[in-house]
Amino acid sequence: MAKFNDIDLSRWKEYEDIETDSLWIIERRDNSGKHDGFYHGNFVPQIPRQMIKRYTKTGEVVLDPFMGSGTTAFECEALGRNFAGIDINTDMVKYVKRSFESDHNTFSGVNFHYMLSSDSTDFAAFSEIAGYLASKGINKVSHVILHPPYYDILKFTDDSRDLSNSDSIDIFLNRFAKVLDNSLSLLENNRYVSIVIGDKYTKGQWIPLGFYCMQEAMNKGLTLKSIIVKNMAGNRAKQNKNTIWRYRALNSDYFIFKHEYILVLKKN
Incomplete structure (x- = not known):
């Protein structure tokens, strides 16, 4: 059995639901259970599902x-x-919080879901989480999943501290780096970080936002383990607009966005 998940390698052929390739074709988002996809910019549940199964054990903290x-x-x-x-x-x-309070029939291995409204660039929020974990006898989290705003493509709040309100790409990356620092302070050594991020196209130029964020993570000393490319076939922004996007692409010099990245890095 691996040290960082519940996979029993003596039965490895049975784990057909766990992805091992670096190209993920997800035709539609899973809207079962509490997932309803109403919130713009949220990612498909299949992504955290794969990361949780691959990089954590039952009862650990994400x-x-x-x-x-x-x-x-x-x-x-x-x-x-x-x-x-x-x-x-x-x-x-x-x-x-209301979604959890409305249904107490949770998995028996779950002891808590701790959530707070705060700016993730502020270390105080992570100190509060650390204090809560300590009250549960837990020193560190076992996995970090980051799905930040894709810079200014979609504004999430009017708060000036929101990464989606960054005035420049440099400010965005600086803020993202602070969130990384704060998150790593809570992550156990030899465990993993997943970053879900896409790129941006503006003023006739492709902005490799995913690679910029990857470099910020590597600058923290994290080891890059995988770059997964996920298709965006089920992206609501492109549904029923394939024809017009294809026309625009043929009329110009760019290719249509059909992917985003899942970057997997290890804290040494």
Whole structure:
């Protein structure tokens, strides 16, 4: 059995549901259970599901500093992992908390879901989480999943501290780096970070936002383990617009965005 998950390698052929390739074709998002996809910019549940199964064990703690509408939190509940999350959008934090309060039939391995509304660039939020974990006899989290805003493509709040309100790409990356630092302070050594991020196209130029964020992570001393490319076939922004996007591409010199990245890095 691996040190960082529940996979029994003597039965490795039975784990057909766990991805091992670096190209993920996900035709549609899973809207089962508490997932309803109403919140713009949330990622498909299949991504945190794969990361949780691959990089954590039952009963361990997953940290999500960009919690959003609770995609990772709901997957943790379904898979028997404890959850700690932060989001700058107070309404979303309230929504996720209500979702858990309305249903107490959780997996037996789950002891808590701890969520707070705060700015993830502020270390105080992580200190609060650390204090809560200590009260549970837990020193560190076992995995970090980061799904930050894709710079300014979609504004999530009016808060100037929100990464989606960054005035420049340099400011965005500086803020992202602070979130990384704060998250790593809670992550156990020899465990993993997953970063879900896409690129941006603006003013006739492709902005490799994914690679910029990857470099910020590597600058922290993290070891890059995988670059997974996920297709965006089920992206709502492109549904029923394939024809017009194809026309625009043929009329110009760019290719249509059909992917985003899942970057897996290890804290040494």
